[in-house]
Amino acid sequence: MTHDPAFARRLVLIALCYVVIFWLCVLTVYFAPEGSDVAVWWPAGGLGSAMVLLSPPRYWVALLAGIVVVTGMANVVAGRDLDVGLLFGVSNASESLVLVALLGVRRHGRPLLRAPEDLPRLLLAIAAGAASSGTCAGTLVAVRLDGDFVETWTSVTAAHGAASLLIVPLALFVGDPRASLTEGTRAIQVIQVVSTLVAFAAIHHTSQSLPLSFLPLPLLVWGAQVLSPRALAAEALAAGLLVTVLTAQGGGPFGTGADLTNSAQAALIQLDLVVIALVSLPLALNVSQRRAALREAVAVGETYRRSLTESVIGTLLLSPADDGLRVLDLNEPAGDLLGIGRDDLLGRHWAEALGPHGTTVVDAAREMIDGRSTSWERELTVEAEPARCVRIALSWVPDTSSGDLIVAQLVDLTEHRAAQRDLEQERDFNAALLSATTGTSIIATDRDGLIAYVNKGAEQLLGYQPAALVGRRHLVDLYDADELRARADEMEHDAPTSGDWTHVGADGRRLRMSVNVTPMRDAGGRLLGYLQVSEDVTERTQAQEALRAALDKERQAVDELERLDRSKSEFLATVSHELRTPMTSIMGVNELLSTEVVGPVNDRQRELLRRGSRAGQRLLGLIENTLTLSRVESLTDDTHHTVVDLRDIVVRTVETTEPLCPLGVSMVVDQPDGPTARVMGDANQLERALVNVVANALKFTLGGGVVRVTLQGDPPDEPGRAVVTVEDSGIGIPADEQSHLFERFFRASSAVQASIPGSGLGLAIVRSIVEAHRGEVTVTSRLDEGTVVRISLPLLDQG
Numbered sequence: 085m086t087h088d089p090a091f092a093r094r095l096v097l098i099a100l101c102y103v104v105i106f107w108l109c110v111l112t113v114y115f116a117p118e119g120s121d122v123a124v125w126w127p128a129g130g131l132g133s134a135m136v137l138l139s140p141p142r143y144w145v146a147l148l149a150g151i152v153v154v155t156g157m158a159n160v161v162a163g164r165d166l167d168v169g170l171l172f173g174v175s176n177a178s179e180s181l182v183l184v185a186l187l188g189v190r191r192h193g194r195p196l197l198r199a200p201e202d203l204p205r206l207l208l209a210i211a212a213g214a215a216s217s218g219t220c221a222g223t224l225v226a227v228r229l230d231g232d233f234v235e236t237w238t239s240v241t242a243a244h245g246a247a248s249l250l251i252v253p254l255a256l257f258v259g260d261p262r263a264s265l266t267e268g269t270r271a272i273q274v275i276q277v278v279s280t281l282v283a284f285a286a287i288h289h290t291s292q293s294l295p296l297s298f299l300p301l302p303l304l305v306w307g308a309q310v311l312s313p314r315a316l317a318a319e320a321l322a323a324g325l326l327v328t329v330l331t332a333q334g335g336g337p338f339g340t341g342a343d344l345t346n347s348a349q350a351a352l353i354q355l356d357l358v359v360i361a362l363v364s365l366p367l368a369l370n371v372s373q374r375r376a377a378l379r380e381a382v383a384v385g386e387t388y389r390r391s392l393t394e395s396v397i398g399t400l401l402l403s404p405a406d407d408g409l410r411v412l413d414l415n416e417p418a419g420d421l422l423g424i425g426r427d428d429l430l431g432r433h434w435a436e437a438l439g440p441h442g443t444t445v446v447d448a449a450r451e452m453i454d455g456r457s458t459s460w461e462r463e464l465t466v467e468a469e470p471a472r473c474v475r476i477a478l479s480w481v482p483d484t485s486s487g488d489l490i491v492a493q494l495v496d497l498t499e500h501r502a503a504q505r506d507l508e509q510e511r512d513f514n515a516a517l518l519s520a521t522t523g524t525s526i527i528a529t530d531r532d533g534l535i536a537y538v539n540k541g542a543e544q545l546l547g548y549q550p551a552a553l554v555g556r557r558h559l560v561d562l563y564d565a566d567e568l569r570a571r572a573d574e575m576e577h578d579a580p581t582s583g584d585w586t587h588v589g590a591d592g593r594r595l596r597m598s599v600n601v602t603p604m605r606d607a608g609g610r611l612l613g614y615l616q617v618s619e620d621v622t623e624r625t626q627a628q629e630a631l632r633a634a635l636d637k638e639r640q641a642v643d644e645l646e647r648l649d650r651s652k653s654e655f656l657a658t659v660s661h662e663l664r665t666p667m668t669s670i671m672g673v674n675e676l677l678s679t680e681v682v683g684p685v686n687d688r689q690r691e692l693l694r695r696g697s698r699a700g701q702r703l704l705g706l707i708e709n710t711l712t713l714s715r716v717e718s719l720t721d722d723t724h725h726t727v728v729d730l731r732d733i734v735v736r737t738v739e740t741t742e743p744l745c746p747l748g749v750s751m752v753v754d755q756p757d758g759p760t761a762r763v764m765g766d767a768n769q770l771e772r773a774l775v776n777v778v779a780n781a782l783k784f785t786l787g788g789g790v791v792r793v794t795l796q797g798d799p800p801d802e803p804g805r806a807v808v809t810v811e812d813s814g815i816g817i818p819a820d821e822q823s824h825l826f827e828r829f830f831r832a833s834s835a836v837q838a839s840i841p842g843s844g845l846g847l848a849i850v851r852s853i854v855e856a857h858r859g860e861v862t863v864t865s866r867l868d869e870g871t872v873v874r875i876s877l878p879l880l881d882q883g
Contacts, residue, residue: 094139098147101135102154109158109176115559126176128155128215130251133180144184151177167443175220179244183213185250197256198263198376200369205755210252214245235347242354249361250324254317262376266312276307277319279390284323288336289805297327297356301363308367320364324357344718388811398422398474398494400434404453408433408446421494423468434462434492438466444478450492452480463497473497523619525597528604530613533558544570545597549592556658559616562587564594579614584621596622671700698744725857727880728770730761730806734795737774744779748787751778751881755795759804762880765857770877773853776846777810777873782841784814798879808875817865825863826851834867 108128136144144707156173160166186209197206218241225231257263258291266273279305287296300323331338331622338352398418402409411429419426422438435442441464448460461477474494481489525542529535535557546562560568560579563587570577574583580599587597597618604612604877677685678693685693734755745751756763763770781791792807816824816833824830829844847863850873854861857877865871 098135098139101131102150105131105135105151106158109155110162115218126217126240126243127247127251128158129179129214132247132251132788133183133213133248134255135638136180136184137252138258138682142182148177148181151180162600168224171224173220175217175224177856178220179213179248180214181215183209183248186212196260197369198260199373203366203369206253206256207249210245210248213250214241214243217241217244225259239347239350242351245325245658246354246357246361248383249365250317250321253361253365254314254321257314257317260314262372263314264312266315267310267375272310273315276303277315279303280319281322281326285330288327288330288338290333292336292337294319294522297337304360304364305367308364308371311368313372316364316368320360320752322606323360327356328353328362335568343535366580398496399428400492400494402434402449402490402492403505403533404449404488404490405433405873408435408442409449410434417496418494419470421468421474422466423472423497438464441466443497445478448478449480452478452490453488472757473501477616483771518768524621525616525618526560527562527616528613528617529559529616531611533560533614535559536613545589545595546587547593548650559614562586584625587618595620596625628735644823667703668701671697674700725764727768728763728767729764730763730770730795730797730808730877731755733767733771733774734808736771736791737778738793740771740775741778741782744782745791746782746785746787748788749782749791751782752790752792753794754792756797761795761797762879763806763857765877769853770857773850773875774808774810776850777875779845781810781812781814781871784835785812786814791811802876804879805876806879808877809872810875811870811872815861815869816869816871818867819865822863822865826861 105128108131110126114125114237132155136147137153139147153171154173154177156170158168159169159172164172176511187205196202215237218239222237225236226233238774258830260831272638276746280300283300284302285293286380304316304320304323307319311319327336327735330336331349338349338356368609372856393415393417396417397523398415398421400414400418401412402413411432411434414426414429416575419429422429433442436447438445444462448457448462451457459479461475461476463473463475465881466472466474473496475497477493477495479491480491481491502743503571523541524539526537526539527542528537534555535553536555538548538553540686542548543550563580567586568580571580571585574580580602581601582599585597585599587595589595598621599616599618601614601616604615674696676682678690734753738751738753742751778791785791790813792811794807794811796807796809798804799807815834821832825832827844828848831844847861851861854875854877859875859877861876862874863871866875
């Protein structure tokens, strides 16, 4: 459960009130006049009513029950029986109940006591509460104590009413900021309070018995002038306590020296208390209301003065005079607009600051004063430096403290009018621009698609006059209806938004238009209408259709060329296969004769067989190149790629090309030992590429030369790659011809001059194979020094 400090404080105050009520009851019963069943006054009743009145209604039942218990027990402690004491407690609670019920509670809090108009209701509630308590007490005394009902009712009603008159108003003043308003200085207030209390104490002292109880009343009137209502109510309560206590001790005009009966003495004391309350309370309310009204008037005046000073609108207060309008006051913006300082305008005739317009303004003010008009407004040019466009509005304020006034308000329209002129110029420019745009159709519609604007371009392209379209036809009426139905899925809000659409002109012509429709919205996002910008693309569409037809013919020609190329490839493959089969047989026969299986061979015959084998190998290489070239279009297909160890490729290449090695030429192979040269690829194709490179190196290297084949896996200069380098010391290639090496059928001039046979397909096939394996091949060469061919392939990912 959360702890509420405000609720805890409320409980403490309620408990303290109950303690004070208890002892007030005890003391009041104890000091009741001898022979009387009731006291002269009953402050506990007023305090109990104040406690309930200041509490929220949801606590009233519990608080009234507490009053019954506390006041009942106080009566028992003072010597009354338990049942009698509790019945007196019910009498006290009935007073509080009736009082708070009649006063009620405002919508946003407790009842207020601020104006004399609130006093009758308060007096009625106090009288009714006191009468209720008197009725209960009179009945109790008559039935239970064999007393007189009328005498008891009169005494109790007066005692409770007098106490409530002094206590309840003070409770209502607590927490009300208006009840603390005061005009006197602190010293005067102290003097007044001390003087009043001393006067009441002196007049009701035991040593004084003259009938002077009326003398302190003027002091209460003085207190109403210098004290706040709250302080005056507290002073009246203190005075009432002095009167009651001192009279109980036999002092004052109502004491023992007055030779009065107990009932007469009680009645006089109660009357004195009522007089104290009724003298002080109405005066306090009237003075408080006057103070509040005065402060509000001062605040209104200050607010008006501040609004005049701080207003961004130029304002002047003018006093009508026989010779014109005299300036009483003005703010800084007014002086700035008129180009005259404030001090220079005060007291002067305003017409002098308006130049030629002064007479017009003065005449308008006189018409308002004469009742012929209520207001006047005009836009004038004030001849200040620089000249200003000012809207002047006059209003008449009659019967002020300063007499009839004319209030003039000046609004600077200079920048507004300049901006308006700029907007008009921009509007005219845009209108001229739209009219001059004859090659583009611009049509604006409202939110429902009804045409609201048509430019010259739309008029010329479609052949419609604006009068035939604006406000008469919708935008979709300009489109081909059949096309709208066929392309309904491309539209929004039953209208096209973009793309090429067919429009129908006024003469029935069909135009192909490139359309773009844009919603037009205001600053708040509210839809205003639509803007369609379109251009005639009929000729362009026809050109596109012609181009499309030409492209279709070209595509058919390409397809035919591809078919012929496939036929060529198939022919080459067939011819090459038919050539390779007999060449293989010839090579086999040569090899069989070289082994002397069929008979001895002399040296001359052996040399001829070797020459035939070399020629056969070259011819087989040419056939293989032709077959490879016929399949070059499918080399990028990697569906048959497997893991290939380039070391095996190098070994097989050396074995294949070793018979081609000329006399006196040595071949050196350098490759790693570990599995560091594995790639993904087609082993036969990679071997074909490497055979072509090595065969070329052997072919172009003269006797005494060296061909070096090197394999590197993951070299420092190319990490993640496998590099095969074939280096020879042959005839080399001229520098200006090296850019053509990978072209089909190209042969270097150095090879032609040396009469070295060849087809010019080898390196072209090598590049196709290497690039199909996502590799690179480069050639560097120097004439008469040698050539280096470098093949780089991506290594197989070891992960």
